[in-house]
Amino acid sequence: MTTIQEKILLHLYGQIGFGNSYEMPYKTSQPGIADAIGITRSHVSIEMKKLETKGLVFHLNRHVKRDGNVNGNSVRCYRLNALGIAYTRDLMESMEAMP
Secondary structure (H helix, E strand, C coil): CCCHHHHHHHHHHCCCCCCCCCEEEHHHEHHHHHHHHCCCHHHHHHHHHHHHHCCCEEEEEEEEEECCEEEEEEEEEEEECHHHHHHHHHHHHHHHHCC
16 A cells, blocks of 8 residues: 555656746645645645655745646745655555565
8 A cells, every 4th residue: 555655755756857947837736746646735734744854855936837827926846856766766666566
């Protein structure tokens, strides 16, 4: 069974390479993560703090691009850092090895 934190890491892994210094995809914001994995935004906030404490993700404040439009307000978005990428790759390999 996959934990909420693992679902978040797998989701963010799919967002590698998207975004820039000005804007990020909606899927990297708290509401975007909540929508993608089916949990509440407040639950995302709690889990992201835990993942940041573990040193697997970091946050940045960026404008969010959704449906081709950029939101004028800056929001908190998340990225995997190098350790988070390696951890998630190992997670995916272990999941693929499961029967």
